[in-house]
Amino acid sequence: MNFKKGLAIGLAAMGLSLSAQASEINVGGVVWDPDSVNSFPSAEDFFSSGNLFENFAVNPGDIVTGFGVFDQFNSDVNNAASFCPGCELTFTFTMELVQFNDFGGGAGTFEFTNMMIDIYVDHNPNYVGTQATASEGNLWLQLAGATNLTGFGTNLGTGSDTGTGAINLDVVGGLAASNFDTNMEAGGSDLILSSSFQPGGPNGLLKGGFELTGNSIPEPTSIALLGLGLLGFAAARKRNA
Known part of the structure; x- marks a missing residue:
């Protein structure tokens, strides 16, 4: 294989890889495009948001429980019907x-520890703003606090x-x-x-x-194609030496 031919094969494979990376990801019926252009930070390819409800804590050791629903995935507007067609997250x-x-x-400030989040995809949508309807379906993603949740508020x-807070999470x-x-x-955490x-x-x-942001990993197909592209370059260089 001469260098030009190897170069052409490598570029073609890498082109396919880039095309694959640009395609939508579908996991359990939840769909998102990492290359969507939105207002979230350009250094990250995943942005989501929604609403939540929770009880309030009074004393150290009190457990707060809560629930909610996602309504945006890599979009500046509510796009639940497109990122979860026929389902709810x-x-x-x-x-x-x-x-x-x-x-x-x-x-004052606040600090919470031992945070756990269970995210469910339900293909029989029936969420009505309750804990019970928020925990139905298949476990789509489970997250644990990599740090404590800290923030600032009033009338705590x-x-x-009233207040705002943030936490780093591990998958x-x-x-x-x-x-x-x-x-x-x-x-080394995964999401914020x-x-x-x-x-x-x-x-x-x-x-x-809430907003949940971070990065998502390309599909295995795109990674394999990228590897094929690099192998094409390597083969061309070796035979040309």
Whole structure:
């Protein structure tokens, strides 16, 4: 094989690889395109958001439980009908209060530990804003806190809590585990969750929103094609030597 022929094969294979990387990823019926152009950071290829409900904590050791639903995947607008056609992506979570630090005047910081998040894909959509309907379906992704959830708020521990926080997460299981186990965030973690909360949820719960961001791993086909492209270059160089 001469150099030009090897170069052509290598470029063709790499072109196929890039094309494959640009294609949508489908895991358990949940679809997203890593190359979508949106407002999320250009250094990352995955952005999602939605809403949540949770109880409030008062004393260290109190357990907060919550649930919610995703409504955006790599989009600037609600696109649930396209990223989860005929299904819904919901989640439940738990975490334990470490401490509130009161600065006075009703403001302070908070810290939670042992966060666990279970994300479910349900092909019989019936979420109605309850814990029970948020935990139905197949486990799509399971996440554990790589750090503690920390943030700032007001009226903490009163039931009128308002604030924002963030945490780094590790992938520990689920159908999409291999797509998000990247170790590309700080400390080798996989994803970043930022969330907000305020009064106004049903039955005395707090309500809020969240963003889950990070990177997703290309499909095995695209990785194999990239390898084929590199082998083409190597073969051409060897035979030309």
